[in-house]
Amino acid sequence: MLTEYVLFFFLLLLIAALLNGEFAFTLLYLVFGAVLLGWVWSRQAGKAMRYSRKFDGRVFWGEEIPIRIEVENTGWLPVPWLYLHESLPVELAPGGPVKHVVSLGPNGRTEIVYHLQGRKRGCYPIGPLFAACGDPIGLARPQEYSAAPDHITVFPKIIPLTSLRLPSRSPQGTLRHHQPIFEDPARLLNKRDYVAGDSLRRIDWKSSAAVGRLQVKQFEPSIALETSIFLNLNSAEYESQHRIDAVELAIIVAASIANWVAGQRQAVGLVTNGLDSGRGVPPIPPRKGRGHLMRLLEVLARLQNAPAVSLPALLRKESPQLPWGTTVIVITGRADEALFDELIQVQRRGQNVVLILVGRAINVQKAAERARNFGFPFYAFQNETGLDIWRRS
Amino acid sequence: MSGEPALSRQNERLTVALAHLIVGLMTLCFALVCLTLAETAVASWDGRGVILICALIIVEASLTTWLLKKREMSPAQVLAYRLAEWMILLLLLKVFAEARFGFASLLENLRAAGQNFWGAVFSADFVIVSVIAFAVWQVCVLFNGAIAEMEITYLTFGSDSPPPIAPETRQPFQETLGRHFLLTGGLIALLGGLGLQTDASRPFLQAQTTAVIVTYFALGLILLGLTNFTSLATFWRYNRVKVAPNLSTRWVIYSLVFLSVLVGAALWLPSHYKLGLLDTLRILVGFFVAFMAAIYYLILVVLAGLQRLATRLFGVSSASTPPPPPPPFEPEQYLQQSGREIGKGDIVNSLFFWAIFIAVLVFAFRQFLIANPQLAAILRRFGPIRFLASLWGWMKTALGQTSEGAAALLRRGLNRLRRPDRRLAAAAGRGYLNPRRLPPRQRVFFYYMALIRRAGESGAPRQDWQTPYEYETTLLPTLPEAGESLDGLTEDFIRARYSRDEVTAAQAEHSRSAWERLRQALRARQKSQASDEQAGR
Numbered sequence: 001m002l003t004e005y006v007l008f009f010f011l012l013l014l015i016a017a018l019l020n021g022e023f024a025f026t027l028l029y030l031v032f033g034a035v036l037l038g039w040v041w042s043r044q045a046g047k048a049m050r051y052s053r054k055f056d057g058r059v060f061w062g063e064e065i066p067i068r069i070e071v072e073n074t075g076w077l078p079v080p081w082l083y084l085h086e087s088l089p090v091e092l093a094p095g096g097p098v099k100h101v102v103s104l105g106p107n108g109r110t111e112i113v114y115h116l117q118g119r120k121r122g123c124y125p126i127g128p129l130f131a132a133c134g135d136p137i138g139l140a141r142p143q144e145y146s147a148a149p150d151h152i153t154v155f156p157k158i159i160p161l162t163s164l165r166l167p168s169r170s171p172q173g174t175l176r177h178h179q180p181i182f183e184d185p186a187r188l189l190n191k192r193d194y195v196a197g198d199s200l201r202r203i204d205w206k207s208s209a210a211v212g213r214l215q216v217k218q219f220e221p222s223i224a225l226e227t228s229i230f231l232n233l234n235s236a237e238y239e240s241q242h243r244i245d246a247v248e249l250a251i252i253v254a255a256s257i258a259n260w261v262a263g264q265r266q267a268v269g270l271v272t273n274g275l276d277s278g279r280g281v282p283p284i285p286p287r288k289g290r291g292h293l294m295r296l297l298e299v300l301a302r303l304q305n306a307p308a309v310s311l312p313a314l315l316r317k318e319s320p321q322l323p324w325g326t327t328v329i330v331i332t333g334r335a336d337e338a339l340f341d342e343l344i345q346v347q348r349r350g351q352n353v354v355l356i357l358v359g360r361a362i363n364v365q366k367a368a369e370r371a372r373n374f375g376f377p378f379y380a381f382q383n384e385t386g387l388d389i390w391r392r393s
Numbered sequence: 394m395s396g397e398p399a400l401s402r403q404n405e406r407l408t409v410a411l412a413h414l415i416v417g418l419m420t421l422c423f424a425l426v427c428l429t430l431a432e433t434a435v436a437s438w439d440g441r442g443v444i445l446i447c448a449l450i451i452v453e454a455s456l457t458t459w460l461l462k463k464r465e466m467s468p469a470q471v472l473a474y475r476l477a478e479w480m481i482l483l484l485l486l487k488v489f490a491e492a493r494f495g496f497a498s499l500l501e502n503l504r505a506a507g508q509n510f511w512g513a514v515f516s517a518d519f520v521i522v523s524v525i526a527f528a529v530w531q532v533c534v535l536f537n538g539a540i541a542e543m544e545i546t547y548l549t550f551g552s553d554s555p556p557p558i559a560p561e562t563r564q565p566f567q568e569t570l571g572r573h574f575l576l577t578g579g580l581i582a583l584l585g586g587l588g589l590q591t592d593a594s595r596p597f598l599q600a601q602t603t604a605v606i607v608t609y610f611a612l613g614l615i616l617l618g619l620t621n622f623t624s625l626a627t628f629w630r631y632n633r634v635k636v637a638p639n640l641s642t643r644w645v646i647y648s649l650v651f652l653s654v655l656v657g658a659a660l661w662l663p664s665h666y667k668l669g670l671l672d673t674l675r676i677l678v679g680f681f682v683a684f685m686a687a688i689y690y691l692i693l694v695v696l697a698g699l700q701r702l703a704t705r706l707f708g709v710s711s712a713s714t715p716p717p718p719p720p721p722f723e724p725e726q727y728l729q730q731s732g733r734e735i736g737k738g739d740i741v742n743s744l745f746f747w748a749i750f751i752a753v754l755v756f757a758f759r760q761f762l763i764a765n766p767q768l769a770a771i772l773r774r775f776g777p778i779r780f781l782a783s784l785w786g787w788m789k790t791a792l793g794q795t796s797e798g799a800a801a802l803l804r805r806g807l808n809r810l811r812r813p814d815r816r817l818a819a820a821a822g823r824g825y826l827n828p829r830r831l832p833p834r835q836r837v838f839f840y841y842m843a844l845i846r847r848a849g850e851s852g853a854p855r856q857d858w859q860t861p862y863e864y865e866t867t868l869l870p871t872l873p874e875a876g877e878s879l880d881g882l883t884e885d886f887i888r889a890r891y892s893r894d895e896v897t898a899a900q901a902e903h904s905r906s907a908w909e910r911l912r913q914a915l916r917a918r919q920k921s922q923a924s925d926e927q928a929g930r
Contacts, residue, residue: 006761008575009753012582019586022664023603025746027582029659030610032753035760037655080647081625081640099634101625103643110637136648137614138567138621277858282866285876291884295862 005035005139038135041077046133046143048075049082053126053150058298061157065092065116067126073104080136084112089124092116092154121156121251123277123302125149155297156251161260161390190218226267226286227327229254230318232311233274233303238333239360245383246333246359247305252384253331253358255300260390262293270296271318273308280308283318286326312342324350331356335367344374356381404641408623409544413455415616416536419577420451422609424529426581429602430588431521438521442493446486446522447529453482454533462541486526490519535573542566547623567617567624574613581606611656618648668743676724676740683722690719833901834889840908841886844879851915852922861887875914882907 008031016024055067069086073079086098098114116126127149134142191207194214207215231254238246254270261268269286281299309317311332319328328351330343335357343353353376357364364380371378381387424447428440457478461471491499506513543566585606589599622644629636668676693716724740762769772778828839845855845864853871855864865883869876885904889896 003761003764004572004575006757008579009757011579015582015586019590023585023589023606024582025664025750026603026607026659026662027578027610028753029662029664029749030607030614030655031578032757033655033659034614034651036753036756037651039760041651078643078647080644083629083634099629099632100637101629101634101640102637103640103647105643134621136621136644136651137618138624139571139617282870284866285869287880291862291887295866298860298862 005031034137035139038137038140041135042133042140042143044075045073045077045079046131046145048073048077049079049131049133049145050074051129051131051147053129053147055126055150055152057151058153058155058294059118060155061118061121063118065118065152067114067116069112069114069129070109071102071104071112072109073107076106078106078108079104079133081133083132085130086114086127087130087149088116088126091120091122092118092124092152116152118154121154121248121301123151123153126152153298153301156248156255156300157384158259158297159252159256159384159387159391161256161387164257164260164390185219188217188219191215192218226323226325227257227261227329228269228271228286228319228322229257230311230315230328230330230332231270231272231274231300231303232314232330232332233272233305234308234310235305236307237311238305239362242360243305243333246361249381249383250331250333250358251300251303253356253381253387255297256387257329258293258296258300262288262290268293268296269322270299271314272299272303273311273314274303275306275308276302276304283321286322310338312338315339315342315346319346319351320349322351325352327352327354329354329356331358333357333359333361335361335363335370340367340370340374343376347374347376352376355379358382405547408619409540409547412540412543412616412619412623413537415612415619416533416540417451417455419609419612419616420529420533420536421448422605422612423532423577423581424448424451424525425605426585426588426602426609427525427528429598429605430584431525433588433598435517435521438518439494442489443522443525446489446526450482450526450530451533454530455537458534458537459541459544462538462545482526482530483523486523487514487519490516490522532573532577535577536570539566539569539573542569543620543623547627567620570620571617574617578610578613581609607656607659611652614652614655615648618652662749663742663746666743666746667739670747673740673743673747677744679724679726680722683719686719690716828905832896833898834896836901837885837889837896837904840904841882844882844908844911847912847915851919861890871918872911872914875911878907878910878914882911 009028012024012028012031016022016028050072052070052072053067054070055065059065069084071082071084080103082102082104084098084100084102088097090096093116098112100112102110102112104110127147129147129149131145131147132142133145134140191204192215194203194208194216198216202216204215204217231250233247233250235243235247258268258270265288267286267288269284270281271283272281274281276299281303284296284299311330315328315330322328328346330339330353332339332355335355343355347353353374355367355371355376355378357367357378357380360382361367361380368378368380379386379389421444424444428443428447431438432440457474461474466474488499491502502513502516546566585602589602622641626636628634666673697716762772773782828836831839841861848868848871849855851871853868855867859867861883865879868879872879882904885900885907888894889900
């Protein structure tokens with residue numbers, strides 16, 4: 001169209017020159033003023049636009065995520081139309097991108113709200129936001145802009161566990177235990193009459209004075225459950241046919257166990273050979289607290305399976321760094337000789353081993369038998385419903 | 394719920410009806426210009442009542458074009474229909490051309506047909522009326538064809554039914570209308586210019602013709618705005634874009650503002666000039682020279698005054714006289730044809746005119762080059778153009794830098810005036826900040842930033858992509874003895890940075906103590922690294 005305008009421009013010049021038509025200049029101002037004014041308008045209006053996205057960057061699986069896009073016109077020129085196109089990941093937004101057209105007055109602002117569904121764990125880009133604006137006449141080309149994307153992390157699915165029993169040998173913790181050798185002097189259970197042989201340190205002098213005979217304190221046995229989850233995401237150690245489901249299940253199991261352990265106010269850590277954004281994940285030492293759990297869940301949200309160091313090698317490298325009495329929960333898709341050899345070494349170092357096989361693993365019976373022989377708990381889950389054994393009250 | 398789509402449909406129909414009305418008015422403007430030209434060119438011809446004929450022709454052309462588009466007839470059928478239509482139209486035109494001066498005139502023409510059939514039928518009056526009517530009809534058909542296309546596209550893209558036409562087809566009707574607008578506009582300008590050239594003695598006619606031509610262009614811009622809206626609305630509807638409810642209202646308001654500004658500016662800006670471009674440039678250069686001479690004279694006067702003062706102080710008699718003032722600036726002396734009377738207003742008017750003219754020229758050329766990058770590439774190969782382009786680029790950069798520098802200076806000055814604690818600002822400017830004077834939240838930030846800086850110096854820099862937790866995980870193996878402090882400081886920072894909880898002085902103190910322990914650990918690490926390096930040498 002521009003060629004036609006240029007030709008028209010020269011025609012007007014010709015009329016002005018040959019026919020002495022002064023009105024030709026008025027027309028020139030009118031038509032080229034429309035192009036120029038439109039160009040300046042859309043350019044300046046586009047430059048004055050500010051975009052910001054407001055949302056919670058971390059969400060749990062299954063949650064609905066409200067996302068607000070705030071669009072502000074910081075200039076004095078109104079924006080007749082502003083087309084906004086927000087690119088969204090198909091995993092969270094099956095309906096495709098969000099598209100809106102708004103009009104803003106001088107220094108005006110508007111807000112666009114849409115919702116995403118946290119249906120799949122991962123770290124997803126929200127955006128970029130493409131914007132286009134133009135003048136009302138449309139002689140000038142619309143100006144296009146884009147705003148950088150943000151990221152949202154969807155935590156893996158967490159199955160609330162109620163009756164998970166993990167072995168521990170760490171005394172003086174906060175979890176009840178049935179063995180009296182783990183008695184905790186901070187957890188008073190009862191008082192009884194003194195019998196010969198009781199330690200004098202256990203006598204409760206105030207109660208003895210009140211009752212009139214010697215009373216001794218009885219303490220509740222307790223343990224500290226320091227747990228480290230070894231999550232195997234070496235793709236070679238999963239059956240290729242069911243790898244995707246098995247890996248997802250492994251991550252769900254790890255997240256659920258971490259959630260349960262953190263809920264018991266115990267320390268939990270994570271060691272994995274999976275990749276986070278294409279890089280290896282450094283071991284996360286066992287720590288307590290919700291903040292630490294969030295950190296674990298963030299890593300679990302982004303983990304991907306890949307050809308990596310084998311699980312026995314990972315155990316050989318990382319388990320000696322863990323303190324005595326730590327519970328080592330191994331989650332994997334395959335249990336072979338090498339793994340059992342390494343697990344025995346872990347057990348000999350005074351750490352407790354729990355082996356969990358996920359997905360459609362082969363030789364499950366054989367693995368269960370060997371685990372029983374070596375004396376550590378063994379579980380095999382083909383799907384999420386298998387975790388129901390830990391949900392019974 | 395069903396009220397909203399119904400209202401939308403109503404608005405769509407209103408938009409299309411408005412487009413038809415605008416096209417009708419534009420064609421009427423065209424008819425008026427044609428009539429003016431005919432009346433001035435053929436002095437004996439009387440154009441009484443022809444404008445009414447043109448109005449009827451416009452209505453007829455609009456209706457038939459709309460009907461033909463609706464029925465989707467084959468080209469052969471259209472041709473047959475149009476031929477039949479023109480046969481009837483010519484007959485009616487003949488009757489009207491002869492009867493508009495009275496029934497007796499028609500009868501007289503019929504009688505004359507018996508003697509000279511062709512001469513009586515194709516009388517000058519009838520030919521002129523027919524030519525004008527055909528031109529008006531043709532313009533109307535052209536515009537209405539594009540409007541009908543717009544109507545079909547706009548109204549067929551329903552939200553309920555699947556769209557029958559791909560969105561790529563949204564452009565043609567807009568472009569076609571734009572082309573017709575320019576083509577007819579060029580024709581109107583040419584005919585108007587010719588009309589005024591033929592009879593320049595009537596200023597009223599000149600003003601009337603100018604008003605009609607400007608009206609045509611103003612209506613054309615409204616039509617383009619309307620088609621732009623319908624085109625975009627169709628595209629948005631096709632792509633299921635949510636449109637704000639106030640969009641159309643605001644669009645109308647902003648379009649009116651846009652056009653008012655434009656028409657106002659076009660009518661206000663000078664459309665004539667008394668001085669040619671070279672004369673204007675000469676006057677401009679002359680003014681510049683006179684200005685510089687005045688400055689030079691002022692400097693000389695000051696120097697002469699100083700000299701007189703010095704000679705008086707030392708008691709020396711001086712016979713120096715003050716320099717003669719420069720001659721006053723006379724624009725006439727710079728004109729090619731001397732003796733012309735030029736007022737100051739004429740000079741300003743001419744300056745303004747040529748400045749705008751050159752600006753329009755440059756803008757048009759620039760836009761043309763942007764639209765044709767191959768041509769721009771060819772032009773860039775020429776040495777002088779390359780030099781000019783680089784000169785322009787240099788000037789643009791220099792101007793940009795100067796303006797940025799000035800803006801930054803102004804901003805800094807304003808900030809300095811606004812900031813309550815100037816000492817703090819001054820300290821920050823020097824790169825020194827006393828954490829004790831900061832609020833608790835800022836203190837936590839300070840200690841965490843100090844950790845990042847110091848850890849970076851010790852060979853464990855934070856990557857841009859790392860979150861505080863991730864950085865902690867990376868840093869922990871290098872500082873195992875200060876794990877708790879690191880954890881504590883990280884937690885404090887996250888709470889201070891990302892939560893709305895109040896950060897107390899005790900928490901800031903906790904961060905400080907954590908930072909102190911970490912600093913010691915980092916220092917120890919640095920020392921051990923240095924000793925390792927020395928041992929290695």
